[in-house]
Amino acid sequence: MSTAIEPCDPVEFARLKRRLERERAARLEVEAISEKGLRELYMREQELRLLQDIATSANLSQSVGDVFQFALTRICDFMAWPIGHVFLVEEHDGSVHLRSMALWHTQDPQKIAPFRAMTEARDLAPGEGLPGKVYLTGSAAWVADVVADATFPRKNAADESGIQAACAFPILVGQQTVAVVEFYTDHIVERDEAFMQLVPQVATHLGRAIERQRAEDRLIHDASHDPLTGLPNRALFLDRLNQSIAHMGRNAGSQFAVLFIDLDRFKIVNDSLGHLAGDNLIIQVSDRLKGALRHGEAAVGLTIDMPSSSTLARLGGDEFTILLTDIDDPSDAVRVAKRVEEALNLPFAIDGQEVYTSASIGIASSASGYETADAILRDADLAMYRAKALGKARCELFDQKMHQEAMKRLALETDLRRALQNDEFVLHYQPIVALNTNEIVGFEALVRWQKPDGELVFPGDFIEIMEETGLIVFLGRWVLEEACRTAQALQGQFPRDEPLSISVNVSPRQFAQPDLITQIRAVIAETGIDPRCLRLEITESVTIGDHERVAAVLTELKELGIRLSIDDFGTGYSSLSYLHSLPLDVLKIDRSFIAAMNQSPESFQIVQTIMSLARNLGMDVIAEGAEVLGQVEQLQSMGCGFGQGYYFSKPIDLVGLRSLLMRSILPTDGQDGSQTGHERQHGLLDGLATLKAG
Amino acid sequence: MKGIVFNVLEEVVVANHGEATWDDLLDAAGSNGVYTSLGSYADDQMTRLVKAASDALGLTATDVLRWFGRQAIPRFAERYPVFFTSYTSTRPFVQALNTIIHPEVRKLYTGAHCPHFDFQETDDGALLIGYKSPRKLCALAHGFIEGTADHYHEHVEVEHLKCMDQGDERCLMRMALH
Numbered sequence: 001m002s003t004a005i006e007p008c009d010p011v012e013f014a015r016l017k018r019r020l021e022r023e024r025a026a027r028l029e030v031e032a033i034s035e036k037g038l039r040e041l042y043m044r045e046q047e048l049r050l051l052q053d054i055a056t057s058a059n060l061s062q063s064v065g066d067v068f069q070f071a072l073t074r075i076c077d078f079m080a081w082p083i084g085h086v087f088l089v090e091e092h093d094g095s096v097h098l099r100s101m102a103l104w105h106t107q108d109p110q111k112i113a114p115f116r117a118m119t120e121a122r123d124l125a126p127g128e129g130l131p132g133k134v135y136l137t138g139s140a141a142w143v144a145d146v147v148a149d150a151t152f153p154r155k156n157a158a159d160e161s162g163i164q165a166a167c168a169f170p171i172l173v174g175q176q177t178v179a180v181v182e183f184y185t186d187h188i189v190e191r192d193e194a195f196m197q198l199v200p201q202v203a204t205h206l207g208r209a210i211e212r213q214r215a216e217d218r219l220i221h222d223a224s225h226d227p228l229t230g231l232p233n234r235a236l237f238l239d240r241l242n243q244s245i246a247h248m249g250r251n252a253g254s255q256f257a258v259l260f261i262d263l264d265r266f267k268i269v270n271d272s273l274g275h276l277a278g279d280n281l282i283i284q285v286s287d288r289l290k291g292a293l294r295h296g297e298a299a300v301g302l303t304i305d306m307p308s309s310s311t312l313a314r315l316g317g318d319e320f321t322i323l324l325t326d327i328d329d330p331s332d333a334v335r336v337a338k339r340v341e342e343a344l345n346l347p348f349a350i351d352g353q354e355v356y357t358s359a360s361i362g363i364a365s366s367a368s369g370y371e372t373a374d375a376i377l378r379d380a381d382l383a384m385y386r387a388k389a390l391g392k393a394r395c396e397l398f399d400q401k402m403h404q405e406a407m408k409r410l411a412l413e414t415d416l417r418r419a420l421q422n423d424e425f426v427l428h429y430q431p432i433v434a435l436n437t438n439e440i441v442g443f444e445a446l447v448r449w450q451k452p453d454g455e456l457v458f459p460g461d462f463i464e465i466m467e468e469t470g471l472i473v474f475l476g477r478w479v480l481e482e483a484c485r486t487a488q489a490l491q492g493q494f495p496r497d498e499p500l501s502i503s504v505n506v507s508p509r510q511f512a513q514p515d516l517i518t519q520i521r522a523v524i525a526e527t528g529i530d531p532r533c534l535r536l537e538i539t540e541s542v543t544i545g546d547h548e549r550v551a552a553v554l555t556e557l558k559e560l561g562i563r564l565s566i567d568d569f570g571t572g573y574s575s576l577s578y579l580h581s582l583p584l585d586v587l588k589i590d591r592s593f594i595a596a597m598n599q600s601p602e603s604f605q606i607v608q609t610i611m612s613l614a615r616n617l618g619m620d621v622i623a624e625g626a627e628v629l630g631q632v633e634q635l636q637s638m639g640c641g642f643g644q645g646y647y648f649s650k651p652i653d654l655v656g657l658r659s660l661l662m663r664s665i666l667p668t669d670g671q672d673g674s675q676t677g678h679e680r681q682h683g684l685l686d687g688l689a690t691l692k693a694g
Numbered sequence: 695m696k697g698i699v700f701n702v703l704e705e706v707v708v709a710n711h712g713e714a715t716w717d718d719l720l721d722a723a724g725s726n727g728v729y730t731s732l733g734s735y736a737d738d739q740m741t742r743l744v745k746a747a748s749d750a751l752g753l754t755a756t757d758v759l760r761w762f763g764r765q766a767i768p769r770f771a772e773r774y775p776v777f778f779t780s781y782t783s784t785r786p787f788v789q790a791l792n793t794i795i796h797p798e799v800r801k802l803y804t805g806a807h808c809p810h811f812d813f814q815e816t817d818d819g820a821l822l823i824g825y826k827s828p829r830k831l832c833a834l835a836h837g838f839i840e841g842t843a844d845h846y847h848e849h850v851e852v853e854h855l856k857c858m859d860q861g862d863e864r865c866l867m868r869m870a871l872h
Contacts, residue, residue, distance in 0.1 A: 031731040035802055038732075042801050080797050187780055187790065 047198050050078045054202055058209040065103060067209040072105035075183060075202065079195065082107040083163065083184040085119065087131045089177055097123040098131050098180060115161035118154050129153045130168045131180040138177055140169035140199045142191040165189035169199045171206045178210055226314040228279055229286035237313035237321055241373035244325050248366055257333035259322040260362040260380035261340060264392040266318035269355055271546055277350045281357065282318065284348050289320060292343035321377070330365035330397060337361045337395035358393035360384050368398065382406050413469055416462055419449055420474055426450045427482050428651035431660070432503065432622060432644045435636050440664055442501030444644065445483035446651045447475065467509050476510040477519060484527035484534065486654060491533065494661045503535040503565060511542045517556050531561035535586065539567045543582060551582055558583045570610065580617050587614045591625025598630055608638055695737050696803050700729035703743065706765040715750065722746035737829055756833040763837020767845055784843045784850060784871055785821060789813055826864040832857060839869060
């Protein structure tokens with residue numbers, strides 16, 4: 001091996017040169033391979049970072065708008081494209097179009113102003129333009145040069161804004177395209193396959209953000225809306241009402257009003273046709289109310305620059321409310337109420353039947369000055385109750401008097417609860433007399449409230465509120481026990497061939513209790529009364545409703561040996577034939593017929609008809625409210641079996657009852673006349689004596 | 695500075711003046727001449743090579759850089775055609791330097807220090823190009839612009855209104871195409 005520089009052999013030189021060139025070529029290839037690898041690695045890293053950033057944003061951002069804004073910027077950054085924009089897919093009346101979300105990423109807003117203006121001004125139909133095509137195909141698309149694309153609708157604006165290349169991709173939720181994202185740049189760019197392969201993953205993250213937002217919206221909507229009608233529920237209504245109150249606090253001029261709407265007769269529909277029919281009615285009513293509000297607002301005649309708006313809500317059951325805002329005067333609310341009444345005038349078709357309903361409407365206006373939503377709603381509710389009390393199918397404006405009455409009622413309710421706890425109730429008894437023998441055959445137990453101050457309150461002043469509050473259930477149970485106990489004791493003291501009967505009223509609420517039979521069995525067992533002596537009196541209203549249950553309960557009571565009376569007959573709406581399908585024993589003709597009997601031939605006729613019908617149906621008849629001799633004689637002549645009324649005795653307490661029974665079993669001897677004179681002031685003995693004398 | 699610039703310089707010198715000249719330049723600059731496109735090399739190696747070339751060719755350093763820039767473009771276009779095919783003329787190509795071309799360069803060579811240009815259009819349709827870099831290679835930029843104009847078969851005039859070499863804070867070139 002030589003170390004000195006030798007003159008070069010040309011062949012050797014050429015070989016060395018080739019060798020050098022090979023080495024250089026190899027170096028360049030290594031560089032190229034490495035560069036390609038580095039570039040790919042870099043790209044992969046960037047892609048992963050992009051996906052990660054968008055996923056993070058989709059998971060953490062507060063709103064879909066934020067997520068998209070971030071994604072637009074991030075993707076533009078990634079592609080080094082200056083413009084990004086989002087279209088939302090919207091559906092109206094079955095037709096779909098793409099509407100600009102007015103969400104852009106742009107580096108030079110001024111430059112793209114024409115393009116932006118045109119994009120936001122007009123919706124695109126499916127298939128129209130690049131986003132339309134993306135919507136139709138459900139896949140990403142790329143246009144190297146939109147200016148050269150005759151099918152691009154925004155071509156001119158794009159040209160004016162210096163836009164050339166475009167790409168767009170769909171955002172899917174499930175199989176459905178819900179948005180289209182588009183990107184633009186200012187020079188021609190051929191389709192970037194790497195980016196297009198990345199697009200579905202980006203779209204998935206964005207789709208999830210929309211999906212989550214939709215789920216949230218749905219939850220919020222469901223939490224604030226009534227599922228049956230889709231109307232706002234109580235919570236949302238109160239929220240809007242609070243807003244109105246706050247708004248009024250800031251703007252003294254603006255007024256609002258609350259309409260509280262309660263359907264009349266809804267319970268009857270529900271009970272007689274079933275809950276599905278009831279739901280159906282509620283839905284139809286809500287539709288009519290919506291219609292009435294559209295017209296109602298027009299009726300109020302508010303102009304465009306002073307629009308009135310309304311919120312219709314369903315509070316539950318058959319209760320609806322309307323909040324009217326920006327009204328001039330409470331009379332505007334009354335006009336809307338009239339519209340509501342009119343809207344309910346025509347019958348509703350429910351399961352092929354025509355059903356009528358009406359509404360009782362209470363109005364409370366902000367003019368009364370309210371600080372809480374609860375207060376105004378409460379007053380509208382009170383006004384509604386007044387409308388119901390005044391005959392239903394009408395509207396009432398709240399006034400302070402109603403509030404005072406409500407307070408009185410509330411106080412009464414409290415007193416009654418206390419009265420129950422303190423055993424302040426007592427029973428009085430009114431004899432029932434056999435009209436052919438003038439003998440007392442039994443008693444009706446009647447409840448009285450003996451207040452601590454000594455005042456005796458009659459049921460007319462408290463039964464209704466007890467029924468409404470449900471307190472009647474406790475009172476009823478007590479009455480039944482007390483009456484049975486008394487009857488059992490009296491039967492021991494005054495034995496008869498036919499034992500004295502005891503009649504006890506059962507209220508609708510009591511009757512509706514699922515464990516009614518169990519309770520009655522318990523009372524019979526506890527008091528030891530012979531069930532055959534017990535008569536339960538129900539009114540016609542008890543028998544309306546679930547006929548099958550009513551019949552079943554009554555049959556079971558019959559099987560216990562209890563006798564059943566229909567009370568106040570003639571005041572309800574039930575037909576005698578309907579009643580006949582129930583196992584009833586006794587019919588009590590309402591006092592109003594007896595009172596009118598001798599005043600007109602028609603009334604007399606009615607009583608006679610009722611009696612002959614009852615006889616044909618094998619029912620006993622008791623005439624209530626027999627007050628004077630003439631009535632008793634008439635009833636006797638008609639063959640009426642039994643009578644009850646002041647002519648014989650007003651309701652008396654147990655002491656009075658005992659002495660009355662004592663007297664009635666005393667032998668009719670010489671003392672009788674003097675006794676009659678002595679006791680003349682007592683209606684009962686007076687009556688009995690007269691009968692006996694006659 | 696990225697090795698690719700040295701590689702292209704070598705190619706340009708060899709193509710125009712022969713391999714021996716490149717060897718001489720390396721010797722004069724005290725460089726071992728080991729440059730690969732994957733590596734980065736001290737900026738002053740380029741400065742010394744330019745100085746050596748200026749001495750050898752009897753040109754100013756500015757002229758060497760400008761000549762090199764112009765000659766380099768066809769070789770870049772050969773290696774990286776995609777940068778050039780996206781445009782049809784010099785002006786959008788130049789204006790895309792910051793936003794498109796340099797980001798692409800960074801994808802190839804992570805950590806590349808690409809200069810930032812600012813652009814301003816003049817009333818007569820010329821483009822003002824601002825340049826500020828500690829390397830002060832405005833002459834190279836000038837040559838690149840001329841090479842790009844050659845590529846798109848355009849005629850360009852570049853005028854240095856301000857120059858860091860003249861003590862200005864930044865360079866400002868006026869580019870007019872004909």
